Amino acid sequence: MEKKKQTSYGDAGFSRFIKMAFQRHLGHEEEDFDKPVIGICNTFSEVNRCHSHIKPMIEVMKQGVLMAGGIPLEFPTTSIGEMFTSPTTMLYRNLVAMDTEEMIAAQPIDGVILIGGCDKMLPAQLMGAASANKPAIAFTGGPMANGEYKGKTLGACSDCRHFWQEYKAGTVSEEEIQEINSRLAPTAGHCMVMGSASTIAACAEALGMMVPGAAAAPATENERLRLARETGKTIVTAVKRGLRPSDIMTEKAFSNAIRTLLAVGGSTNAVIHLLAIAKRLGIGLTLDRFETLSRETPFLANLRPAGDYQMEDFYRAGGVPALLKELQPLLYDEEMTITGQTWKQILERIKVDEVYRPIIKSLDEPLHKEGGIAVLKGNLAPNGAIIKPKAVRDSRLLSHRGKAVVFSSIEEMEKRVNDPELEVDENSVLILQNAGPVGAPGMPEAGMIPIPEKLLKQGVRDMVRISDCRMSGTAFGTVVLHAAPEAAVGGPIGLVRNGDWIELNVEKRQLILDVAEEELEARRKQWRPPVYDDYRRGYTKLYREHVLQADEGCDFDFLLPPNEKA
Ligand code: FES
Numbered sequence: 001m002e003k004k005k006q007t008s009y010g011d012a013g014f015s016r017f018i019k020m021a022f023q024r025h026l027g028h029e030e031e032d033f034d035k036p037v038i039g040i041c042n043t044f045s046e047v048n049r050c051h052s053h054i055k056p057m058i059e060v061m062k063q064g065v066l067m068a069g070g071i072p073l074e075f076p077t078t079s080i081g082e083m084f085t086s087p088t089t090m091l092y093r094n095l096v097a098m099d100t101e102e103m104i105a106a107q108p109i110d111g112v113i114l115i116g117g118c119d120k121m122l123p124a125q126l127m128g129a130a131s132a133n134k135p136a137i138a139f140t141g142g143p144m145a146n147g148e149y150k151g152k153t154l155g156a157c158s159d160c161r162h163f164w165q166e167y168k169a170g171t172v173s174e175e176e177i178q179e180i181n182s183r184l185a186p187t188a189g190h191c192m193v194m195g196s197a198s199t200i201a202a203c204a205e206a207l208g209m210m211v212p213g214a215a216a217a218p219a220t221e222n223e224r225l226r227l228a229r230e231t232g233k234t235i236v237t238a239v240k241r242g243l244r245p246s247d248i249m250t251e252k253a254f255s256n257a258i259r260t261l262l263a264v265g266g267s268t269n270a271v272i273h274l275l276a277i278a279k280r281l282g283i284g285l286t287l288d289r290f291e292t293l294s295r296e297t298p299f300l301a302n303l304r305p306a307g308d309y310q311m312e313d314f315y316r317a318g319g320v321p322a323l324l325k326e327l328q329p330l331l332y333d334e335e336m337t338i339t340g341q342t343w344k345q346i347l348e349r350i351k352v353d354e355v356y357r358p359i360i361k362s363l364d365e366p367l368h369k370e371g372g373i374a375v376l377k378g379n380l381a382p383n384g385a386i387i388k389p390k391a392v393r394d395s396r397l398l399s400h401r402g403k404a405v406v407f408s409s410i411e412e413m414e415k416r417v418n419d420p421e422l423e424v425d426e427n428s429v430l431i432l433q434n435a436g437p438v439g440a441p442g443m444p445e446a447g448m449i450p451i452p453e454k455l456l457k458q459g460v461r462d463m464v465r466i467s468d469c470r471m472s473g474t475a476f477g478t479v480v481l482h483a484a485p486e487a488a489v490g491g492p493i494g495l496v497r498n499g500d501w502i503e504l505n506v507e508k509r510q511l512i513l514d515v516a517e518e519e520l521e522a523r524r525k526q527w528r529p530p531v532y533d534d535y536r537r538g539y540t541k542l543y544r545e546h547v548l549q550a551d552e553g554c555d556f557d558f559l560l561p562p563n564e565k566a
Contacts, residue, residue, distance in 0.1 A: 019108070028071070036070040036239040038232070039109035041077050041100060043121060048081030050118035050197065053188035053219060054141045057228040061113055061139070064232020070111075070239070072232065077103055077125075081118045082472075090470065091442030091543060093120040093127075093273075094556050100128030104136070111135035111239040113231060117142075117189075119196040119473070122204055123273035127555065130245045130280035137235045137338050138209045139228060140201050142219035143311035144189035149180055155193040156185045157474040158305040161448070169456040189219025192311045194303040196473030199266030200273055205320040206260035208248040208337035212346050216319030218312050238338050251283050252332035256343070258290055260320065262297040262371025263327055265306035267473025268386045268481055271373060276553030282561045287384040287551050291375035291509070298366030299390060300326055302359055305476045306372055306390040309359045317356035325350045326363050376480060378511040379520075380466070380492055380502065383484035383551045388476075389506050393462035397478040398506040400464050401514075402429040406498050409434045410446050410469075418453045426455060429464045429502040433494050434530060436468035436486025437547045437554050441540060447471035447481045464504055466511070468493050468550070480504065480511060482550035488530055489549070495523045 009015070020033060040058055043051045058074060065072035078099045080089045104112050114129060116122030117140045129136035147154030163180050166172040172180070190197035201215035211230045217223040254274060261270050271290055278285035301323055302308050324331060325347050333344040352360055361367050368390060376385045392398060405428045407413035413432055416422055424430070430449045437443045449465040464478045468486035471479050487494025492513060496502070501514040513520070535541060546556040 032071050036110040036236050037108060038065045038070045038072050038235050038239070039104065039107060039112040040072055040074045041103070041112055041114050041125065042074045043077060043079040043115050043117070045079035045081065047084050048079045048118055049083060050081050050190040051079050051115070051121070051141055054115055054117070057139070057141065057225065058115070060225045060228040061232040064229035065236055068233040068236035070236035073109065075103060075107065080120055087440065088442040088444035089118070089120040090444065090554070091540065093124045093554075094543070094547070094559065095539060096121065096124035097127035098559070100125050101131045104129060104132035104134055109134065111137075111235045113235055114138045116140045116201070117197060119200070119269065122200045123277065126204060126209065126249075126277045127280050130249060130277055131559065133244050133246050135235065135238045135243055136209070136245050137211070137231055137238060138204045139214055139231045140190065140197070142189050142217055142221070142224045143192040143198055144185060145187045145218050145220055146192060146310050146312045147183045147186045149183050153310060154180070154183055155304050155310050155474070156191045157195070157472065158193045158476065160184055161475055165451070165456065165461070168453060187218070187220045191474055192218070193305055193474050194264050194266055194301070194311070195305070196267040196269040198311050199261060199264065199270045199473055202260050202264055202266065202320050203257040203270055203274060206257045206324060207253045208335055208343070209245070211339060212321045212337075213319050216311050216315035218315060221315070234339055237340060241340055243336070243338060243340065246281055248336060248338055249277065249281055250335060253335045254278050254283060254285055255289070255293065256331050256335060258293050259297045259327055259330055259371075260323065262294050262373060263299060263323060264301040264303055265299055265372030265388070265390050268373060268388055269470055269473055271386055272470070272482065272550055272554050275551070276555045279553050279555060279560055282563060287375045290373065294371040294373055294375065297327075297330060297371040298363060299368035299370065299372050300361045300363070300366050302361065302367055305474055306388065307367065313359050317359040318350065318352055321346065321350045322352045322356070322360050325352055326360060329363065374506055374509060376504075376506070376509050376511040378513075380496070380511045380513040381483040382492065383549065385466070385483040385511055386481050387479065387506060391476040392478045393476060394478065397462060397464050397504070399504070400429070400478070401501060401503045402427045402464060404429050404431045404496050404498060404500045404502050406431045406433065406496055407449070410440065410444065413446070413449060417450055420454055422452055424452050424455065426458075426460045426463060429466060429504070431493065431496050431502070432465070432467035432469065433487040433496070434468070436488055437549060438544050439486055439488030439530065440469060441535065441544050441547070443469050443550065443554060445470050445472045445475070448475040448477055448479050464502070466493070466502065483511075484549045484551040486549060490524070490527055490529070492520070494527065495520055
């Protein structure tokens with residue numbers, strides 16, 4: 001897959017001569033040109049706050065590269081953060097993937113360190129690195145340390161949502177919400193619950209693309225700097241061994257990563273990302289594989305938003321290696337990692353201390369028998385939809401029949417959801433249409449539709465909500481996401497009307513629109529594709545024309561390998 005190098009134009013001697021002349025500005029000598037050159041993909045940004053602290057880590061990484069006999073060279077790539085990217089970072093994940101792939105491929109580097117952190121960065125980088133297929137290792141800026149308020153742990157951003165909901169319900173005062181705001185994100189780093197950033201980091205580690213322990217060490221711990229240095233050393237040895245992403249991210253490695261996702265009760269977003277990364281490598285991963293593994297992978301990590309602890313606690317309990325030690329009987333532990341060791345070799349030196357059992361449960365006594373994500377099917381989502389059953393606040397809703405209250409777009413939902421005249425009660429099923437990959441565009445994290453204020457004031461804290469968009473990995477509730485195909489391409493979620501009966505049965509994995517087929521056919525005939533008056537040029541136009549559906553990973557069709565069917 002690696003692109004052909006065409007920089008010498010028939011005169012390799014002159015090519016080396018001119019490159020050497022231009023590289024002397026960094027103090028390089030002739031002998032340096034024979035050492036492995038390690039690109040360090042610098043994603044520093046003050047707008048992407050989850051990457052604002054990575055410069056000292058890069059300095060330490062460089063030491064590691066030099067100590068192992070390589071030459072480190074930093075280069076910038078696009079950096080996007082959840083808080084300040086509009087309309088949604090997911091719109092730009094594929095742009096980062098393209099940028100990363102092309103820069104790895106185009107530059108004279110032998111290997112690359114990818115520095116991720118905020119939600120979409122690491123998935124994008126792994127997609128790009130998979131396609132470029134030069135030796136690559138992943139690292140992140142690490143999660144924030146725990147927050148604290150009145151003796152209780154605060155977590156970004158599960159508590160952002162939780163306390164805001166309580167503020168809207170009138171149970172948290174103006175003064176209290178301000179105080180909470182100042183404590184929610186107390187250090188540098190990415191969100192410190194098992195949200196999307198922490199989940200994809202855990203999956204990357206389980207895939208074998210990080211040094212062991214790198215997913216969970218907090219941003220501000222000394223250990224993160226030590227891991228940065230180890231990462232620098234490791235990529236040099238990986239280059240010398242010729243270990244490429246396609247050697248590490250195998251079909252079996254993806255099974256290990258999916259089991260990790262399920263055992264930590266991780267973010268639903270990771271499903272889309274893992275599908276996309278696998279497809280870049282020509283691995284035919286499907287939602288069915290997630291469902292099969294979900295039924296047979298126990299939920300072991302007691303981490304928010306589905307549990308009680310956060311990444312700092314997970315780190316002290318041993319992080320991903322400790323979790324994998326428990327999961328080992330279910331893993332393909334002969335899979336190679338970027339360290340040059342298999343998981344079996346790595347796990348030989350890992351032990352889970354009993355004192356940390358509240359955080360990482362044993363395989364014999366799991367938190368739950370099944371994994372943290374379930375794949376639903378039915379006539380409302382023929383190609384699948386996703387739910388996190390353990391993030392449900394009212395477990396009675398796991399089997400529920402209710403009448404639809406339909407919002408035809410995010411804008412319409414924002415206008416109407418708190419309208420006192422809205423005909424809705426606690427048994428209603430809130431439906432959000434046209435918020436998928438094409439419809440929104442970019443499939444924003446709007447799936448945790450707010451509970452209407454009038455119901456919040458009556459004490460309602462959870463309802464069944466169904467959409468073709470995503471939700472933040474830090475969000476919670478009876479929220480069905482990623483309904484595919486989406487409304488904007490003619491999917492059945494776009495055919496739902498107010499008052500239709502909807503049935504959700506998580507145990508049976510069913511999502512049913514209880515409307516006669518003849519009626520649905522009549523609605524299908526009336527359906528017309530939306531006409532967009534926004535984003536009619538540039539990158540977003542390209543995105544709308546080429547993005548794949550959620551069950552296919554939302555990559556661009558033209559970025560798949562030639563033999564992979566879009
Ligand atoms: Fe970056 Fe949450 S805002 S990970």
